[in-house]
Amino acid sequence: MTSAVDHHHGPATGMTRWLFTTNHKDIGSMYLIFSLLMFFIGGSMALIIRMELVEPGLQVVQPEFFNQMTTMHGLIMVFGAVMPAFVGLANWMVPLMIGAPDMALPRLNNFSFWLLPFAFFMLLSTLVMDGGAPDFGWTFYAPLSTTYAPPSVTFFIFAIHLAGVSSILGAINVIVTIMNMRAPSMSYMKMPLFVWTWLITAFLLVAVMPVLAGTVTMMLTDIHFGTSFFDAGGGGDPVLFQHLFWFFGHPEVYIMILPAFGIISQIVPTFSRKPLFGYASMVYATSSIALLSFTVWAHHMFTVGIPLVGELFFMYATMLISVPTGVKVFNWVATMFRGSMTFETPMLFAIAFIVLFTIGGFSGLMLAISPADFQYHDTYFVVAHFHYVLVPGAVFSIMAAAYYWMPKWTGNMYDEYLGKCHFWCSFVGLNLTFFPMHFVGLAGMPRRIPDYSIQFADFNLVSSLGGFLFGFSQLIFVLVVVKCVKGGKKAEAVVWEGAEGLEWQVPSPAPYHTFETPPEVK
Amino acid sequence: MKERSCSSAVLIILAALWSVSAQADWALNMTEGVTEVSRSIYSLHMQIFWICVVIAIAVFSVMFWSIIHHRKSVGAKAEQFHENTTVELIWTIVPVLILVAMAVPATTTLIEMYDTSDSDVDIQVTGYQWKWQYQYLGEDLSFFSNLSTNPDEINNKVEKNKNYLLEVDEPLVVPIGKKIRFLVTSNDVIHSWWVPAFAVKRDAIPGFINESWTRIDEVGTYRGQCAELCGKDHGFMPIVVQAVTDEDYALWLTEKKASIAAEVAAAARVWSLEELMVRGEQVYQKNCAACHQVGGQGISPMFPALKASAIATQAEQRDAHIKIVLEGRAGTAMQAYGAQLSAVELAAVITYERNAWGNDTGDIITPQSIQSMLKSK
Amino acid sequence: MNIWKVFKAVFSAFIGVQSEKNRLEDFQANSPIPFILVGILMVLIFIFSLVYLVNFMVYLM
Numbered sequence: 001m002t003s004a005v006d007h008h009h010g011p012a013t014g015m016t017r018w019l020f021t022t023n024h025k026d027i028g029s030m031y032l033i034f035s036l037l038m039f040f041i042g043g044s045m046a047l048i049i050r051m052e053l054v055e056p057g058l059q060v061v062q063p064e065f066f067n068q069m070t071t072m073h074g075l076i077m078v079f080g081a082v083m084p085a086f087v088g089l090a091n092w093m094v095p096l097m098i099g100a101p102d103m104a105l106p107r108l109n110n111f112s113f114w115l116l117p118f119a120f121f122m123l124l125s126t127l128v129m130d131g132g133a134p135d136f137g138w139t140f141y142a143p144l145s146t147t148y149a150p151p152s153v154t155f156f157i158f159a160i161h162l163a164g165v166s167s168i169l170g171a172i173n174v175i176v177t178i179m180n181m182r183a184p185s186m187s188y189m190k191m192p193l194f195v196w197t198w199l200i201t202a203f204l205l206v207a208v209m210p211v212l213a214g215t216v217t218m219m220l221t222d223i224h225f226g227t228s229f230f231d232a233g234g235g236g237d238p239v240l241f242q243h244l245f246w247f248f249g250h251p252e253v254y255i256m257i258l259p260a261f262g263i264i265s266q267i268v269p270t271f272s273r274k275p276l277f278g279y280a281s282m283v284y285a286t287s288s289i290a291l292l293s294f295t296v297w298a299h300h301m302f303t304v305g306i307p308l309v310g311e312l313f314f315m316y317a318t319m320l321i322s323v324p325t326g327v328k329v330f331n332w333v334a335t336m337f338r339g340s341m342t343f344e345t346p347m348l349f350a351i352a353f354i355v356l357f358t359i360g361g362f363s364g365l366m367l368a369i370s371p372a373d374f375q376y377h378d379t380y381f382v383v384a385h386f387h388y389v390l391v392p393g394a395v396f397s398i399m400a401a402a403y404y405w406m407p408k409w410t411g412n413m414y415d416e417y418l419g420k421c422h423f424w425c426s427f428v429g430l431n432l433t434f435f436p437m438h439f440v441g442l443a444g445m446p447r448r449i450p451d452y453s454i455q456f457a458d459f460n461l462v463s464s465l466g467g468f469l470f471g472f473s474q475l476i477f478v479l480v481v482v483k484c485v486k487g488g489k490k491a492e493a494v495v496w497e498g499a500e501g502l503e504w505q506v507p508s509p510a511p512y513h514t515f516e517t518p519p520e521v522k
Numbered sequence: 523m524k525e526r527s528c529s530s531a532v533l534i535i536l537a538a539l540w541s542v543s544a545q546a547d548w549a550l551n552m553t554e555g556v557t558e559v560s561r562s563i564y565s566l567h568m569q570i571f572w573i574c575v576v577i578a579i580a581v582f583s584v585m586f587w588s589i590i591h592h593r594k595s596v597g598a599k600a601e602q603f604h605e606n607t608t609v610e611l612i613w614t615i616v617p618v619l620i621l622v623a624m625a626v627p628a629t630t631t632l633i634e635m636y637d638t639s640d641s642d643v644d645i646q647v648t649g650y651q652w653k654w655q656y657q658y659l660g661e662d663l664s665f666f667s668n669l670s671t672n673p674d675e676i677n678n679k680v681e682k683n684k685n686y687l688l689e690v691d692e693p694l695v696v697p698i699g700k701k702i703r704f705l706v707t708s709n710d711v712i713h714s715w716w717v718p719a720f721a722v723k724r725d726a727i728p729g730f731i732n733e734s735w736t737r738i739d740e741v742g743t744y745r746g747q748c749a750e751l752c753g754k755d756h757g758f759m760p761i762v763v764q765a766v767t768d769e770d771y772a773l774w775l776t777e778k779k780a781s782i783a784a785e786v787a788a789a790a791r792v793w794s795l796e797e798l799m800v801r802g803e804q805v806y807q808k809n810c811a812a813c814h815q816v817g818g819q820g821i822s823p824m825f826p827a828l829k830a831s832a833i834a835t836q837a838e839q840r841d842a843h844i845k846i847v848l849e850g851r852a853g854t855a856m857q858a859y860g861a862q863l864s865a866v867e868l869a870a871v872i873t874y875e876r877n878a879w880g881n882d883t884g885d886i887i888t889p890q891s892i893q894s895m896l897k898s899k
Numbered sequence: 900m901n902i903w904k905v906f907k908a909v910f911s912a913f914i915g916v917q918s919e920k921n922r923l924e925d926f927q928a929n930s931p932i933p934f935i936l937v938g939i940l941m942v943l944i945f946i947f948s949l950v951y952l953v954n955f956m957v958y959l960m
Contacts, residue, residue, distance in 0.1 A: 056687075147711075148753060151823070189926040238728060272600065277603075281911075281917050304732075312632065312956060319624070330581065339600045343593075355582065372628075375560075449747070
């Protein structure tokens with residue numbers, strides 16, 4: 001401990017700084033930049049999809065490549081963009097918010113980041129392999145992903161393994177840091193909600209990533225070593241794959257949204273200049289949501305032929321779990337009520353989050369009604385639903401967090417005008433893209449098809465135009481970040497008038513080493 | 523300048539929207555369908571939808587009211603209250619009660635959907651990459667249903683017809699007013715048999731049989747699609763169901779059986795190379811071209827080429843060629859066509875593959891030789 | 900900390916509503932273990948009561 005105080009050195013110079021760094025701020029920045037890069041790669045794949053779907057007929061790509069695009073888009077966005085972005089935010093902010101000098105396991109931190117570029121290089125390299133990239137959807141249902149898969153599936157399996165190891169190590173680091181590195185006066189009940197939600201998320205990650213790893217390993221042995229876990233011909237069961245996948249997959253949904261709840265619960269009080277309404281309820285509900293999220297997975301499988309009692313069980317459980325999740329929205333609205341609000345870019349993203357995530361929540365509630373799900377399942381209605389949860393949900397919360405803390409990271413204010421441009425273009429673009437998907441889904445358009453019958457033409461054109469607007473608007477964000485890193489109005493220590501918490505006690509930009517002596521929490 | 527380019531962009535978008543709406547409709551909602559179950563599902567869908575709308579209006583009007591009135595720029599001072607357990611309990615319990623109220627009709631509908639007993643007609647539906655097989659149980663009748671859309675329409679060479687991608691060569695024909703039970707399974711990967719108008723969607727899982735049922739009220743043609751990603755041509759395996767009256771159904775059964783018998787009889791006569799080539803090309807387009815491509819070049823490495831390949835050109839590989847077509851290749855999209863096509867069709871398509879695209883072996887495969895190979899197996 | 904308080908706290912978590920006063924009281928506890936154990940127990944109770952309810956509904960209709 002003393003040596004850290006003695007050596008007041010700054011960062012190393014050149015490439016070695018980034019390769020060997022154990023500094024939570026450097027690693028956090030690398031995570032964020034990596035996830036932004038993946039966001040653009042996954043996004044360009046989405047634009048290829050939208051380009052093909054502009055009008056009926058095959059124009060731009062062939063069906064086999066289209067399937068590779070839908071698969072890679074999903075995998076990259078989930079495992080390469082959203083999850084690393086949250087880990088990056090945790091790296092930067094958790095130590096600052098709990099008054100710790102760094103993460104508890106700095107070398108492990110470096111390792112868990114550097115696994116990711118290799119994992120995704122391996123995954124992306126499948127695009128140029130003979131037989132093409134994985135083409136079985138991001139849910140990779142067996143036997144399409146085993147017996148009938150292209151040869152590159154083995155690379156996909158190892159990429160998932162690597163990304164999974166990285167997530168588990170990152171999660172362990174977050175748990176250990178929060179449990180052991182809090183400033184002495186930072187008790188659990190004083191922790192900011194972002195730290196709370198990340199603590200719970202980290203436990204979810206440690207619980208479910210091994211399930212995913214086990215599932216892909218079973219695929220591997222099915223493909224190469226003659227086992228028949230998912231092959232009915234050898235006594236296995238393709239539906240077993242879906243149970244395993246969604247036992248991972250449903251908690252995974254909460255992994256991608258709980259940290260977002262935390263971020264919104266930081267931002268809304270700041271710009272309302274009013275404490276968060278029902279902090280206690282939020283903490284309690286989040287922990288129980290985490291436990292109950294393990295009891296609803298088969299609502300993704302209502303049409304696979306599970307028995308009647310199974311359908312009813314998962315329908316009731318899903319409806320019940322939606323309530324504690326849904327009332328969080330009431331808490332945020334009550335926080336705004338009788339506040340003194342201003343609407344800087346982070347707040348705009350947060351308000352859009354509340355409205356649009358609620359729309360995604362409502363369509364989720366509709367999907368929970370099992371008989372109706374027979375009509376919704378595997379249509380564009382589902383695509384609309386989960387994009388409303390993930391884009392204005394997870395992605396907008398990450399954007400909000402980036403704008404909220406960027407002055408703390410860089411020491412400069414971002415360009416508010418450009419930030420607002422970015423927000424409004426994204427907001428209009430994403431609604432144009434995803435709202436019409438509700439309509440085509442209800443009208444009967446299945447998901448993951450490269451070509452469609454002509455009655456779906458109008459709304460698909462709207463979606464494609466919106467998709468391009470949304471995609472290209474994200475370039476504004478890059479411009480904002482570059483400008484902000486290069487210069488701009490100097491930011492004060494307390495960047496926002498209503499901001500509270502330890503991260504605002506350190507100067508802006510946050511020095512390379514912070515809280516070498518623990519701060520006093522009020 | 524900037525404004526002008528902006529407004530011209532808007533004009534272009536509007537013009538584009540106008541041109542497509544000439545051929546399509548802006549359908550917004552789920553179909554009510556033509557069965558009792560599909561109507562109860564529709565009403566569940568509308569109930570939960572309106573519940574969501576009402577809650578949304580309530581919550582967002584409070585939110586936007588606060589946004590307008592409680593902003594700093596109009597001089598709002600922030601209060602410091604931060605909890606009220608009673609209010610929180612109320613807004614938790616009310617949604618729970620609403621959901622319990624929703625769960626009751628949902629349960630009734632679901633129980634009805636699961637009651638597959640006492641059926642009048644039983645049809646086994648088997649998914650293949652990328653077509654459906656329909657077997658009428660107890661009727662000794664079975665056939666395949668393929669996409670019949672002209673490839674030129676898909677490749678934008680000719681105008682698309684109004685049932686583009688939703689048309690098949692052999693529709694499933696069923697009687698109205700009868701309880702029809704579907705036994706859904708698959709031969710290769712997971713598919714999903716979905717007809718929105720019946721609200722029937724069942725995953726077709728290899729090695730397992732799922733049950734579902736419907737009772738159709740109105741005569742008509744109902745269209746659906748495969749709903750589960752099943753590989754390359756997932757978007758090109760539609761479902762067409764013709765619901766007809768009892769008399770028409772009986773008539774159709776007799777005619778269908780007669781045409782199958784005629785096809786079997788045709789195997790006995792002698793076929794010339796030209797006849798086999800003409801028939802073979804049709805069969806090839808329907809069953810083989812999706813993977814091996816129209817020009818026989820395949821898509822490396824998943825779908826091997828036939829053009830100039832050893833198996834389709836060398837004399838000593840002739841029996842191997844026939845064997846693969848009849849028995850398929852396990853673990854690939856190459857199916858066992860011996861059970862799917864008639865002897866004439868098999869003979870024609872193998873002859874075609876050995877003579878088309880410059881393969882020019884001059885081989886004639888006779889329907890009789892196919893029959894004897896099928897028997898010896 | 901008596902066991903009923905733990906049950907009450909976990910139940911509050913399940914419905915997602917807790918008052919500040921009770922939260923402060925809950926966080927006086929020395930160890931989180933009872934909360935975690937009771938939490939898992941309540942999830943099991945939740946699962947089995949739902950299974951029972953579902954079977955009853957099927958039997959009823």
